[in-house]
Every structure is written in C-alpha cells, then in structure tokens.
Amino acid sequence: MTPVLGIASSILGQPWRWRARAADARDGGMGDGDLVTQLLLARGCPPDALDAHRMPSIRAFMPDPSCFRDMDRAAERLADAVQGGEGIAIFGDYDVDGATSAALMILVLRDLGIEARPYIPDRLLEGYGPSGDALVRLAREGASLIVTVDCGAQGFEALAAARDEGVDVIVVDHHKCATTLPHAHAIVNPNRLDESAEGASHGHLAAVGVAFLLAAALVRTLRVRGYFAGRAEPRLLDLLDIVALGTVADVAQLRGLNRAFVAQGLKVMARGLNPGVAALIEASRLTRAPTATDLGFALGPRINAGGRVGRADLGVRLLTTRDPDEARAIAAELDRLNEERRGIESVVQEAADAMTGDRRVAVVAGHGWHAGVIGIVAGRLKEKLGRPAIVIAIDDAGVGKGSGRSIAGVDLGAAVMAAREHGLLVAGGGHAMAAGLTIAADGVQAFADFLEDRLAATVDHATADRALLLDAVVAPAGVNPALVEAFDVGGPYGMGWPAPRIAAGPVRIIKADIVGNGHVRAVVAGDDGQSLKAMAFRHADTPLGQALLGAGPNRRLWLAGRAKVDEWNGRASAELHCEDAAWADRAA
Numbered sequence: 001m002t003p004v005l006g007i008a009s010s011i012l013g014q015p016w017r018w019r020a021r022a023a024d025a026r027d028g029g030m031g032d033g034d035l036v037t038q039l040l041l042a043r044g045c046p047p048d049a050l051d052a053h054r055m056p057s058i059r060a061f062m063p064d065p066s067c068f069r070d071m072d073r074a075a076e077r078l079a080d081a082v083q084g085g086e087g088i089a090i091f092g093d094y095d096v097d098g099a100t101s102a103a104l105m106i107l108v109l110r111d112l113g114i115e116a117r118p119y120i121p122d123r124l125l126e127g128y129g130p131s132g133d134a135l136v137r138l139a140r141e142g143a144s145l146i147v148t149v150d151c152g153a154q155g156f157e158a159l160a161a162a163r164d165e166g167v168d169v170i171v172v173d174h175h176k177c178a179t180t181l182p183h184a185h186a187i188v189n190p191n192r193l194d195e196s197a198e199g200a201s202h203g204h205l206a207a208v209g210v211a212f213l214l215a216a217a218l219v220r221t222l223r224v225r226g227y228f229a230g231r232a233e234p235r236l237l238d239l240l241d242i243v244a245l246g247t248v249a250d251v252a253q254l255r256g257l258n259r260a261f262v263a264q265g266l267k268v269m270a271r272g273l274n275p276g277v278a279a280l281i282e283a284s285r286l287t288r289a290p291t292a293t294d295l296g297f298a299l300g301p302r303i304n305a306g307g308r309v310g311r312a313d314l315g316v317r318l319l320t321t322r323d324p325d326e327a328r329a330i331a332a333e334l335d336r337l338n339e340e341r342r343g344i345e346s347v348v349q350e351a352a353d354a355m356t357g358d359r360r361v362a363v364v365a366g367h368g369w370h371a372g373v374i375g376i377v378a379g380r381l382k383e384k385l386g387r388p389a390i391v392i393a394i395d396d397a398g399v400g401k402g403s404g405r406s407i408a409g410v411d412l413g414a415a416v417m418a419a420r421e422h423g424l425l426v427a428g429g430g431h432a433m434a435a436g437l438t439i440a441a442d443g444v445q446a447f448a449d450f451l452e453d454r455l456a457a458t459v460d461h462a463t464a465d466r467a468l469l470l471d472a473v474v475a476p477a478g479v480n481p482a483l484v485e486a487f488d489v490g491g492p493y494g495m496g497w498p499a500p501r502i503a504a505g506p507v508r509i510i511k512a513d514i515v516g517n518g519h520v521r522a523v524v525a526g527d528d529g530q531s532l533k534a535m536a537f538r539h540a541d542t543p544l545g546q547a548l549l550g551a552g553p554n555r556r557l558w559l560a561g562r563a564k565v566d567e568w569n570g571r572a573s574a575e576l577h578c579e580d581a582a583w584a585d586r587a588a
Contacts, residue, residue, distance in 0.1 A: 001017050003015045004503060005503060005558055005582070011547045012544055014468050014580065015467045015468070016467065016470055016503065017470070018471075019042040019469040035487075036486075036490045055263075056264075057263075058257075060260065061256055061257040061259070063198060063213075065214070066217065067199050068190060069187075069195055070186035071214065072221075073185070074170045074172075074214055074217070075214065075218045076221060077145065077168060077186065078147075078214075078218045078221075079225060081145045082109070082113065082227070083222075085114070088109060088116040088147065089146045090102045090105045090118050090147050091119045091147070091148045091149070091151070093121075093128065093129070093150035094122075094123050095304055095307055096245065096304050097206050097208055097246045097250035098150035098207065099120070099306075099307070099316050100315075101150050101172065101207045101246060102118050103316050103319035104212060105149060105214075105215070106118055107234075108215045108236070110320075112218075112227075118313060118316045120312040120313040120315075121134065123307050123312060123371060127427075127438065129158070130155045130158040132158045132161030133161075135158055135162040135169065138167070145169075146168070146170070147171075147172060148169060149173070149211055150172075150175075150207035153171060153173040153177050153429070154427070155182050158182075159171075159182040160182070170188070171184045171186070172188050172207060172211050174189060174203070174206060174207045175413065176417060176429060177189060177191055188213075189210070205252065206246050206252040208242065208245075208250075209243060209257065212243050215236055237268070241273065241277050242277065243265050244262045244265025244295060245277070245295050248292050248295035248494055249296055249299075251433060251434070251494075253497070254497040255497055266292065275321060275323065275324045276318035276327045276330070278324075278327070279327035283302065283331035283334065284299055292492040301338055302334040302337075303315040303319075306333075306334055308341050309337050309372045310333070314337075344372070345376055348391070351366055352377050356389075360388070360460065361387065361389070361451040361455050361459065362385055362387060362389040362390070363447065363448035365400060366393065367441075369391075369393035369394070374392070374403040375391075375434070375436075377391045378405045382406065384538075387463065388410055388455070388459065390437075391403055392444060398442070399426075399438065400437075400438065400444060401437075402439060403436050403437075404434065404435040405433065406432065406434065410459055410462050412435045413429060414432070416430055416436075426438040426440065468501070469498075471500040472503075475504070475505075476504055480574045481565050483502075484563050500562065501560060501561065501562055503560045504559050505556070505557060505584055506527060506584035507558075508551075508556055509548060510531065514540045517538070518539070520544075522534045522548045533576070534561070534577075536548060536577075536579075544580060555583065557584055558583075558584050561578040561579040562577045563577075564576075564577055
C-alpha cells in the first residue's frame with residue numbers, strides 16, 4: 001500500500017497509511033461519500049448498516065436476552081427471589097466494570113422492592129473473584145441467592161462451597177471460560193465455549209453490558225408473571241450512564257451493542273439522573289457533559305481508586321446512593337485516593353521501566369510493589385513497548401499478584417489460562433486484552449519463558465505490519481473546532497472504534513518545551529500562516545519528543561495525531577495531540 005505523503009518510516013519508525021484500504025491514494029484520505037460515511041466504513045461498518053451506526057440506538061442493536069445460555073434460567077431464579085422477598089447479595093469485582101455491574105443490579109432490584117446487599121472483596125486481602133469463605137458467610141447472614149458480577153467464571157472452589165452451603169449462585173461474567181464450568185445455578189457469559197452463535201457474537205460486552213441484558217430478561221419475566229399490575233416497571237434506559245461508564249473503563253470494544261450503550265449512556269449522563277455520577281463529574285472538575293474519553297480517563301480512574309488504594313466498596317456506594325451530600329463526600333474521597341494512586345503508580349512505573357527487556361511479552365516483577373497499580377503500569381508499558389506486558393507485585397510471603405495488558409491480535413487471557421492449566425500459576429484468567437494472575441515468586445521466570453514460547457510468533461505477526469493509520473490530511477488551518485465537531489458525529493470512539501487521526505502540516509516549530517510529567521508542548525506554524533498548539537504526552541524522552549524539542553524554525557514536519565477542542569475563558573480552539581511526526585524536507 002502506498003504510504004500517506006510518501007512517509008514509509010516516520011520519526012517513530014513506522015509507515016503512515018490510510019485507515020481504509022479503499023481510500024488509498026485518494027486525495028485527503030477520504031473516498032466517495034460524506035465524511036461520516038467514510039469514517040464509519042473505515043471502521044468496518046457494513047454499508048447496509050450505516051444508518052444504524054450513525055445514530056446507534058438500543059433498539060437497533062439489542063439482542064433477545066434469551067439467546068444467551070442460562071439467561072432465562074437466571075431470570076426465572078431472580079424473579080422467584082424478588083416475588084418471594086428473598087435475601088439477595090451481589091458479589092462484584094473491585095474495578096469499574098465490577099462496581100458498575102453491581103450497582104446496576106442493586107438499583108434494578110431496589111426498584112423491584114428488594115434491597116440487595118453488595119459485597120466487593122478487598123484487592124489485597126481477598127484477591128480477585130469469589131472466595132468460598134465470603135459466599136458461605138453471605139449465605140449464613142441471610143442471602144439465599146448470590147449474584148456474582150464481573151467474576152465467577154473460574155470460581156470452581158468458591159462455587160462448590162456455596163453449593164455445599166445450600167445457596168444458589170448466578171454468575172454474570174464476560175471473562176474467558178475453561179472447557180468445564182464451575183457449578184452454579186446459572187452462568188451467563190457470552191464467552192462460554194458452549195455459547196450459542198448469536199450469544200457468542202456479543203463476546204465483546206463488558207460485564208455491565210451482560211448485567212443490563214439480565215436486568216432486561218428479569219423485568220420481562222416479571223412482566224409476564226403480572227408483577228407490574230400494581231407497580232411501575234424499572235426504567236432500565238435510565239441506567240445506561242453506568243453501563244457506559246463500565247463499558248468504556250473496561251476498554252471493551254465499542255462496536256455493535258456497546259456503541260449503543262455508550263452513545264445513549266452519555267445522553268443519560270448529561271441529564272444528571274444519578275447523584276453519584278453527577279458528584280463524580282464534579283469531582284473530576286469537568287465543566288461540560290462528559291465524553292467517552294472522559295469516562296476512560298477522568299471518571300473511571302476515580303472509581304478504580306477505591307479498589308486500588310482505598311476501600312473497595314466506595315464505587316458501588318457512590319453509584320447507588322440516593323443522597324447527593326453522601327455522593328459528594330464519597331466522590332471527594334475517591335478523588336483524594338486517585339491522587340494517592342498516582343504517586344504510588346509513578347514509583348512502580350519507574351522501577352518497571354528499568355526492567356523491560358526485548359522479549360515479545362514483557363514480564364516484570366518487583367518485591368513490595370503495590371498490587372493496586374500494576375494494571376495501570378502494565379498498560380503504560382504496553383503502550384510504550386508496543387507489545388504485551390505483565391507486571392507482578394510480590395508480597396512478603398513470596399506470592400505474586402500480576403496484571404497484564406495486550407495488543408490487538410494477541411489473546412493474553414487465553415495464554416494465562418493455558419499457563420494455569422500447565423501448573424505455572426496459582427490462579428489466572430482474563431480476556432483477550434487483559435488478564436490477571438497469582439503466582440509464586442520463584443515461578444516468574446518459568447511463566448515468562450512459557451509466554452515467550454507460546455506467543456512469540458503471534459506477537460511478531462501482530463507487530464510485523466505496524467503502521468500509523470490516518471483518516472485525513474489537513475493544513476494547520478483545518479485543525480479547528482468545526483473539524484472536531486464533524487468527526488464527533490462518527491463516534492463514540494474507543495477500543496475497536498478508534499478516534500479519527502489526521503496528519504497536519506507541513507509546519508515549523510515556533511517554540512517547544514517540556515511540561516508536566518514528561519509531556520512536550522509545542523506551538524507550530526504552517527505554510528498557510530496558521531499557528532497550532534500541539535501536545536505530545538509522555539514523549540519527552542522519545543524520538544518524537546526530541547524531534548519536537550530540537551527541530552527549530554528551519555525544519556518542516558508533518559504532525560500526526562488527534563484533534564481536540566480546548567476551551568479556555570469561554571473560547572474554543574483546537575489543538576493536536578501528537579502521536580508521531582515525519583520530516584517534510586531535508587535538513588537545511
């Protein structure tokens with residue numbers, strides 16, 4: 001494929017190509033049709049589904065919940081519990097997906113007349129997933145039905161203990177399953193190996209999306225039973241704000257139903273219906289309605305902070321409280337914990353950066369690292385290295401807790417499950433893009449060797465054709481709020497539905513400096529006389545950052561990145577978040 005602007009090797013050593021092969025060699029990168037049509041087609045939207053993807057709605061993408069295995073069985077058991085006034089406990093994971101999944105189930109059951117008890121395990125003391133002790137304790141304290149959300153698919157021993165105690169368990173999960181399933185009353189998971197074809201097509205859902213489908217099935221079951229003859233039905237669509245939050249924060253692919261969840265959820269969020277979400281927005285210092293990016297980078301990290309370095313149940317408490325004052329107090333505490341998390345993270349990040357080698361899967365481990373930040377550090381390493389990364393925190397007892405992040409085309413969750421089956425891990429699981437594990441300290445090297453043998457060829461294949469994909473080429477004057485607004489119509493953007501990336505230039509550097517934690521800020525000017533602000537986040541020590549800092553006014557460059565709107569003192573202007581650059585001429 002012909003490189004965009006003839007750039008076969010950029011400053012970061014990659015070719016620039018059009019995102020859509022059909023648009024290759026066409027002026028500006030866009031083919032026939034309007035801008036939004038081209039954006040949708042370039043992201044894999046079928047031509048006959050353009051209308052549905054332009055304005056993604058729940059009606060257009062919602063499947064019949066009954067297409068999933070065990071869905072009807074789960075809904076019937078929940079309906080029995082609602083009508084019988086049983087004690088119900090919701091056992092959730094300690095991350096954003098777990099918190100939003102648990103909150104959704106609690107809010108739906110509350111509207112149905114049941115005050116379910118939440119239980120979020122402590123990340124450091126209890127670890128990931130349900131434990132037999134916790135499930136038995138919940139049963140003995142009055143729960144006759146326990147619903148696990150965002151966990152449970154690998155909870156063989158815990159669910160066996162619950163069965164022996166005589167309590168029913170419904171598992172609502174999305175993580176990869178083994179060939180055998182744990183014993184439970186129902187296991188609703190689109191990634192079951194025996195899932196129906198239609199159900200498996202929704203394997204990209206976050207757990208909160210699966211929980212929403214279960215809520216819909218429950219309401220339908222109760223409707224058929226006549227439960228709403230004298231009471232109002234829950235307004236499930238009003239809960240899409242927390243569905244959107246969990247979906248984006250869990251880095252689920254924004255295609256199909258997930259696009260509808262996020263697009264409609266952002267609208268609900270803008271209405272401020274949930275006191276906790278409204279308080280979280282305020283604590284995040286957002287002065288406008290949140291975007292999908294805000295969910296992942298502003299709201300999500302604050303919910304996560306409770307499970308990482310504070311009290312694990314703060315997120316669920318925030319999202320389920322009716323009291324605005326309580327919501328503001330919890331949101332303020334989460335904001336404080338998030339700042340604490342940043343300090344801890346920077347220490348672990350610096351140590352991990354110094355340990356990465358040249359293996360296809362970077363596995364780093366350290367004694368005394370805080371287990372609450374290893375997932376974030378793994379994500380940073382993955383972005384920096386362009387390959388999967390696993391970070392392991394080893395405690396004083398010699399037990400390591402690990403978290404991994406992967407790249408497109410490399411199924412890390414399956415590899416971790418295989419390592420567990422080979423006896424290399426105490427526990428482990430996940431999905432394609434992320435995984436978690438428990439390992440003995442003296443087993444880290446063998447585990448790293450196993451991953452290298454299993455994934456080397458896959459990583460090589462995934463990275464062999466690495467290129468920066470572009471949607472358009474514009475002059476600096478074209479980087480303006482109107483362009484950003486036009487691009488936004490093709491959103492929401494996120495994992496699997498990437499935000500538009502443009503090349504702008506040629507430009508000369510007017511001034512450039514380092515700001516914040518290793519960010520490069522530059523003011524550039526184009527041949528059209530238009531100046532433009534560019535930011536290269538965390539690139540001060542990379543070839544890109546060094547090029548921006550050292551180019552001077554006599555060199556011209558093409559800059560590639562994403563256009564964003566910056567609002568200051570009531571005035572909106574556009575800036576470029578720079579991801580790469582290429583020389584537009586030879587050195588003077």
